[in-house]
Amino acid sequence: MTTTSTPAEVETMTFAEAVRAALTEAMEADERVFILGEDIGVYGGAFGVTTGMLDRFGEARIRDTPIAEEAIMGAAVGAALCGMRPVAEMQFSDFTAHAMDQLVNQAAKVYFMLGGAISVPLVVRLPFGSGTGAAAQHSQSQEAWYAHTPGLKVVMPSNPADAKGLLHAAIADPNPVVFMEHKVLYRSASGPVPATADPIPLGVAAVPREGGDLTMVATGIMVSRALAAATELAASGIEATVVDPRTLKPLDETTILERVRATGRALLVQEAPRTAGFTAEIAAAIAESDTLYHLLAPVRRLSGLDAPIPYNPELEKASVPQVPDIVQAARELMEAG
Amino acid sequence: MASLATSAEDARRVLATMWTIRRFEEAVDELFARGLLYGTMHLSIGQEASATGACLALRDDDVITSTHRGHGHCIAKGADLGRMMAELLARDSGYCRGRGGSMHIADVSKGNLGANGIVAGGIPIAVGAGLALKLQGTDKVALSFFGDGATSEGAFHEAVNLAAIWDLPVVFVCENNHYGMSMSVEEVSRLDRVADRAAGYGIPGVTVDGNDVSAVYQAATEAVERARSGQGPTLVEAVTYRWKGHSKSDQNLYRTREEIESWRARDPIERFEQAVLEAKTLSEDELKQVRDEARDAVRDAVRAGQTGPPPSRDLLAGVYAASEVDQRTYTGDGAPAAPAPAERAAVGPVAAAAGARGEAEAP
Numbered sequence: 001m002t003t004t005s006t007p008a009e010v011e012t013m014t015f016a017e018a019v020r021a022a023l024t025e026a027m028e029a030d031e032r033v034f035i036l037g038e039d040i041g042v043y044g045g046a047f048g049v050t051t052g053m054l055d056r057f058g059e060a061r062i063r064d065t066p067i068a069e070e071a072i073m074g075a076a077v078g079a080a081l082c083g084m085r086p087v088a089e090m091q092f093s094d095f096t097a098h099a100m101d102q103l104v105n106q107a108a109k110v111y112f113m114l115g116g117a118i119s120v121p122l123v124v125r126l127p128f129g130s131g132t133g134a135a136a137q138h139s140q141s142q143e144a145w146y147a148h149t150p151g152l153k154v155v156m157p158s159n160p161a162d163a164k165g166l167l168h169a170a171i172a173d174p175n176p177v178v179f180m181e182h183k184v185l186y187r188s189a190s191g192p193v194p195a196t197a198d199p200i201p202l203g204v205a206a207v208p209r210e211g212g213d214l215t216m217v218a219t220g221i222m223v224s225r226a227l228a229a230a231t232e233l234a235a236s237g238i239e240a241t242v243v244d245p246r247t248l249k250p251l252d253e254t255t256i257l258e259r260v261r262a263t264g265r266a267l268l269v270q271e272a273p274r275t276a277g278f279t280a281e282i283a284a285a286i287a288e289s290d291t292l293y294h295l296l297a298p299v300r301r302l303s304g305l306d307a308p309i310p311y312n313p314e315l316e317k318a319s320v321p322q323v324p325d326i327v328q329a330a331r332e333l334m335e336a337g
Numbered sequence: 338m339a340s341l342a343t344s345a346e347d348a349r350r351v352l353a354t355m356w357t358i359r360r361f362e363e364a365v366d367e368l369f370a371r372g373l374l375y376g377t378m379h380l381s382i383g384q385e386a387s388a389t390g391a392c393l394a395l396r397d398d399d400v401i402t403s404t405h406r407g408h409g410h411c412i413a414k415g416a417d418l419g420r421m422m423a424e425l426l427a428r429d430s431g432y433c434r435g436r437g438g439s440m441h442i443a444d445v446s447k448g449n450l451g452a453n454g455i456v457a458g459g460i461p462i463a464v465g466a467g468l469a470l471k472l473q474g475t476d477k478v479a480l481s482f483f484g485d486g487a488t489s490e491g492a493f494h495e496a497v498n499l500a501a502i503w504d505l506p507v508v509f510v511c512e513n514n515h516y517g518m519s520m521s522v523e524e525v526s527r528l529d530r531v532a533d534r535a536a537g538y539g540i541p542g543v544t545v546d547g548n549d550v551s552a553v554y555q556a557a558t559e560a561v562e563r564a565r566s567g568q569g570p571t572l573v574e575a576v577t578y579r580w581k582g583h584s585k586s587d588q589n590l591y592r593t594r595e596e597i598e599s600w601r602a603r604d605p606i607e608r609f610e611q612a613v614l615e616a617k618t619l620s621e622d623e624l625k626q627v628r629d630e631a632r633d634a635v636r637d638a639v640r641a642g643q644t645g646p647p648p649s650r651d652l653l654a655g656v657y658a659a660s661e662v663d664q665r666t667y668t669g670d671g672a673p674a675a676p677a678p679a680e681r682a683a684v685g686p687v688a689a690a691a692g693a694r695g696e697a698e699a700p
Contacts, residue, residue, distance in 0.1 A: 034472065060472060066502065071495035074461020075468055078479070081450050082400065082469035101492065105455050106462065112655050113441040114451060115434030119658035150656050153666070174658035175666075203665030250665035 009195055016049050016186040018160035018193045019125070022167035023050070023087065025197040027057055030085060033171060036063040036072055037089030037125075046091045047127055047186050073099035073124070077107045077176075080122040085171060092138045093128035093180065100145075107176040108151030122176040123167070129221060129271055130320055131184040136308035139316075141220070141272035146178040147249045147281070153202055154248040156180040158223035161193045162246055165200030172199055182221040182271075189224065203250035207259060211239030214265035214333055217256055217282055219245060222269040222321060229326035238334055240267075248278055256282060257291045264296035265333050271320045274303035297337035302329045340551040341393075342612035348619055349627060351393065351550055355385040355606045356631035358409040361418060364635050365408070365425060365439075369585065374425055378439050379406040383548075383580035386605035387512045388413040390553025391480060391575070394561045399478045400448040400466050402459030405440045406512075406579070407452030410482050415447040418634055419641035428645030435648035436655060456517070457483060457490035460509070464496045467505035467564075478564045480508040480557075486517025488534060489525050497572065501538040504569035508560040511574045512547060518583045519591040532574040540570050547575030548605040551612075577605070 013021065027033045034057075035050060041064040044051030054062045065072050069090060076086040090096045096103065103124065111119040130139040146154045153175055157163040163181065170177040208223065209230050218226035223244045230240040243259050245251055260266045266286055268279035283299045286292060304320040321329075341347040362382050368374045381388065388409030392401070395414075403410040411421060416432070424431025424442055432442045443451030450466060453459040463481030470477040487493050488511060500507040511531045515522050528534060535542025541563070545552040553575050560571035578600035582589055589597070613619050619627075649655075654669030 066495070066498060068495035068499060070492050071461050071464065071499040074458075074492065074496060075465035075499060078402075078450070078462035078465020078467070079469040079472070080465070081445075081462065082466045082473075084469045084472060086465075098491075101455055101458060102461055106453075106458055110451070111658055112652075113433060113437045114443045114445075115432060115436050116655055116658070117432070117443060118445050118450075153657070153663070169660075169662045172662055173660045175660065199662045202660070202663040250663065250667075252665065 010192045011195055012190060013160055013193050014187055015160045015163050015181070015189040016047060018164040019049050019167060019181060020051070020053070021193065022164040022171070022197075024053065024056070026168060026171045027061060029197065032083065032085040033087065034061040034063065034084065035087045035089065036065055036076060038065055038067055038072070038091045040064060040089055045089060047183060049186070050089070069095050069098035070102055073102035074106070076122050076124070077102055077110070077120055080120045081110070081118060085121050087123045087125060087171065089125045091127070092134075093126035093142055094137050094140050096124070096126060096142070103152070103176070104149050108149045111175065112151060119174045120176045121174045123170045123179055124176070125179045125181060127181050127183045127186070129182040129184060130309045130316055131221075133311065133313060133316065135311040139309035141270070141304065143180055143219070143248055144272060144276060144278050147278055151176065153177045153250065154180065155202060155246070156220045156248055157246060158185070158220055158244050159189055160191045162200060162206065164193050165198060166202065166246060168197055169199035169202050173202065177202070180220065185221055200246070202247045203252055204246065205252035205255040206244045206246055207241065207255065208244055209240065209242040211241050211263070213239045213263055214267055214330055215241045215243060215259045215263045216267045216269060216326070216330070217243045217245065217260075217279070218269040219248065219278065220271060222271055225321065225323050226269055226326055228323045229330060232323070232327050233330055238330065240330060251281070253285050257285065257289055260286055261291050261294040264294050266295070266299045267302065267326070267330055267333050268299065269302045269321055269326055271304050273306045274301060275306050277303050279303065297333055300329055300333045302326060340612065340616070341554055342551060342609060343616045343618055345618050348613045349623075351389055351609060352606070352613070352624065352627045353631060354389045354413050355550065355609065356628050357418070357634060358385045358388065358412050359606060360631045360635040361412060361421070361638070362408055364422075364639055366581070368425075368639070375427060376438055377585045379584050380581040381406045381409045381579060383600060383604070384512055384514060384577045385409055386550035386609070387510065387547040387553050387575035387577050388482070390550040391482070391510050391557040391573070393554050394557035395478065395480060398448060399480065399561070400450055400463075400470070401479070402450050402463040402466070402481045403452040404459060404482055404484060404487075405452060405454055405456070406484065407442065407482070408439070411442050411444065411449055411452065414444070414449045416442070416444045416449065418638035422638040422642030423645040426642040426645065427648065428642060429648045430645035431642070434655070457487035457492040459483065460487065461492050461496040463507055464500045464505060467500060467507035467570075468503065470506055476506075476565050478506045478508060478561050480510060480561070482510050482512060484517065485511060485513040485515065485522040485531055486520070487511070488531055489517070497538050497540070497570065500570040501540045504567060506564035506567070507570040508557065508564055509570060509572045510557065511572065513574050513576045514579045516579070516583070516591065521591070530574060532572055535572040540572060542572040542574065544574040544576060547577030548603050548608065550605060550609050578603070
């Protein structure tokens, strides 16, 4: 456990630790912030994100709930309407299906529907994604559901530092924010994280790698795979820029389009199924702007299969983009024009 | 507890609220019939006693969640009639600036967290409100109105159970008007009473005559006191009946004229007036004065609504509240997303006759 109390300016921590650090700092700074969800207390959350927080903050602010996602989400909405800053954890993103009325029909619409009289400062944390052998009902990437709902903001950090800074921004935001945490990143992603509680503004993309030959726009766990692919491609002389939108809504179209124009080639990578996936929105943004005229080759999308996530480990891997898939798609894109 | 009919002050307030609800909804019905109102309406004519009695048991700083059939709750919690009517007439001066309509009127300053277009949608929200009020160390209470239809929803089960295990200061008021649209309550449950469901959550459940405003008030008062003193939630079932159809598309194919007439004979307002006269609390003239004031207040509200300005066309500015750290969300051209309170108050103070009990602080 690492927090701001340590004097170092930057600390190395895992993705899960970074999320916990942001939650801890926010709860220390603002007594309106509290967490509710399934098994987040003694158990520490299904992925250990809230480990130790019950001892630190007590049962009133670390609230274990029954297995009742609609009540969790609804209670969070009601508490937010009455001046609190709830952070609701859905144990698995997939379970949000139980809570969609409160998220989509209530939280997302209250501010608009009530003419701006009141907003819903709510954060919903969603552990999502495949790669854990949990099969079709515990492995989905449903960001498009949320991004397609006006009134919600959608955040998808790809590394520990962003997880912490973006979560601070999400908690400070007066609107409902869907905060998507890839389950595989929790322990596998480790890196330097600022010890300060500074928020990273929502709606600002990051460019973790620059290269002149093609631009990969990747989301969530696909950012690290795109970076690994870029390293491999560099060995054969292909230099890739990698753009990480970090927040899908609001989306930093400016940075994405600028970077695509600069290389003339766009490879869009997501874990979610292809049809009506979020990267289709990015492809449309390219097609609808003068960026289209800068393209040397058609936009290429690399997505998960239009199929539920399977259990078999080989098939599970095969159903979402892996590093070799990205390398191959990049090479094909280079050959295409 | 003495009947509300024996105190002149209580009787006047109760009648003012019930008559205002009745006249307001009659006006809405008429405006709709004349083609002056858009969309659809869910009228609660015949159910005035449950909204009035339950809200009378609350303090101004307590909060409520309401339903698609919410005009009565809204008025009983002290809403401004002019702004309500302006909303139904889709004006910028309406509670929701013409964006919500009948099913989304809220008045946060009066503790009304809003009507709701989703059956049972407000119940979990009331539980969250109760949680916030408890975490904040207040003794405020959240009261959730919902219909018999809502008790078939999963949200009802999850939310009532959560309030029960956390001893939250919440009062669940089921207005059992016998029909969820066309489906009768007998057809959707094996239980004789909705209140029997309370046993499944280990909380008290009580059924009252929802057309007897004093009975509703008494049951709600006990439930509110229980909630306020930290003893947790109560389920109050107020048995009542809606005279009008579910909404504007209803042709009453699922119930008989005789049934409707039998309930019209149990008019909650007439019954209460009779009790007031029998107790000699108010004279016939005084009753007439209350009725006239309600009629005038609604007439003023219609006028205020009809003269309200058209809504802003900048819809995208109304989707997200402005954030200090978010650099890209569109919230308009730097202008505040909502108009200043002073601008919106210009509609006219007609809430007094509607039973408003002074300004409440925001919850």
